[in-house]
Amino acid sequence: MSDAFKDFEHAGWESVAAEYDLSFGALTTQAVEPLLDSVGARPGMRLLDVASGPGYVAGAAAGRGAVVTGVDFSAPMVGAAAKRHPAVEFRRGDAEELPFDGDGFDAVTINFGLLHLARPDRALEEARRVLRPGGRIGFTVWARPVEAAAFGITLGAILTHGDMNAPLPEGPPFFRFSDWEECRRSLRRAGFVDPEVKKIPQTWRLAAADALFQAMRTATVRTAGLLARQTPEALRSIRAMMANAARLYEKNGAIELPMPAVLASAVKPNVQEVEGFQSLEVKG
Numbered sequence: 084m085s086d087a088f089k090d091f092e093h094a095g096w097e098s099v100a101a102e103y104d105l106s107f108g109a110l111t112t113q114a115v116e117p118l119l120d121s122v123g124a125r126p127g128m129r130l131l132d133v134a135s136g137p138g139y140v141a142g143a144a145a146g147r148g149a150v151v152t153g154v155d156f157s158a159p160m161v162g163a164a165a166k167r168h169p170a171v172e173f174r175r176g177d178a179e180e181l182p183f184d185g186d187g188f189d190a191v192t193i194n195f196g197l198l199h200l201a202r203p204d205r206a207l208e209e210a211r212r213v214l215r216p217g218g219r220i221g222f223t224v225w226a227r228p229v230e231a232a233a234f235g236i237t238l239g240a241i242l243t244h245g246d247m248n249a250p251l252p253e254g255p256p257f258f259r260f261s262d263w264e265e266c267r268r269s270l271r272r273a274g275f276v277d278p279e280v281k282k283i284p285q286t287w288r289l290a291a292a293d294a295l296f297q298a299m300r301t302a303t304v305r306t307a308g309l310l311a312r313q314t315p316e317a318l319r320s321i322r323a324m325m326a327n328a329a330r331l332y333e334k335n336g337a338i339e340l341p342m343p344a345v346l347a348s349a350v351k352p353n354v355q356e357v358e359g360f361q362s363l364e365v366k367g
């Protein structure tokens with residue numbers, strides 16, 4: 084199941100890199116500074132940005148003076164990021180099997196990446212492995228559809244006019260980490276301590292009401308897959324309903340959709356202390 088889902092995501096991200104940048108870039112970059120703050124990004128820090136996409140986080144971290152590496156499994160994404168930020172190292176690699184030795188980074192960031200992974204818990208464990216003791220992880224995901232209007236509108240239209248169960252490779256729940264307690268639980272389970280979670284307000288500004296359908300159809304993977312599997316009649320109704328709903332958010336000649344994010348961060352505990360404790364226990 085997971086391999087089929089990963090193959091599906093991989094094929095998708097290989098083909099939507101340019102559209103993603105055009106449609107989502109102005110939105111997901113709004114979380115970059117809070118995300119970098121959550122890991123204390125500063126000059127000289129060794130920072131790994133996982134699922135780096137077009138390189139937004141990596142570029143901003145380099146701008147803060149950090150020594151940055153970006154890793155993503157999509158070749159077009161890595162190519163676009165390297166072109167945009169020639170001074171930053173970008174590599175192809177899988178978030179669930181990071182191509183780096185242990186303890187080599189002071190911080191790991193994942194901006195809107197975790198919700199696309201077949202095995203997100205494995206990616207959190209990998210992040211812990213490559214972090215030095217005391218290093219920080221920070222990740223963002225979308226808030227629930229009831230708050231993140233673009234998803235509320237899209238899923239509401241599919242529920243009304245289409246088939247939410249159209250066959251897609253089965254993957255983890257898209258909104259799993261929108262649940263703050265699930266973030267804390269998952270971070271602890273992956274071996275992190277002191278998890279912190281907060282909301283990041285964001286606004287998606289679209290030039291026209293129909294731009295929401297076009298973005299979801301051409302610049303996403305799982306949502307686009309669901310839309311692609313609807314009948315032509317259903318798709319027409321979904322598109323019309325999405326445009327009508329988006330129009331309710333018209334402001335200053337554009338559509339302004341609230342799209343808050345959930346930002347979670349935590350610390351890799353000091354292994355020496357843990358090991359010292361264990362060896363004391365063994366001696367005792």
Ligand SMILES: C[S@@+](CC[C@H](N)C(=O)[O-])C[C@H]1O[C@@H](n2cnc3c(N)ncnc32)[C@H](O)[C@@H]1O
Pocket residue numbers: 092096097111112133134135136137138139140154155156157160176177178179193194195196199200201
């Ligand atoms: C929604 S985009 C986020 C891009 C970027 N971080 C941003 O701030 O907009 C998701 C990214 O995750 C990458 N990705 C998905 N699964 C991955 C995996 N298993 N390993 C590495 N990258 C992955 C995709 O190629 C894509 O670039």
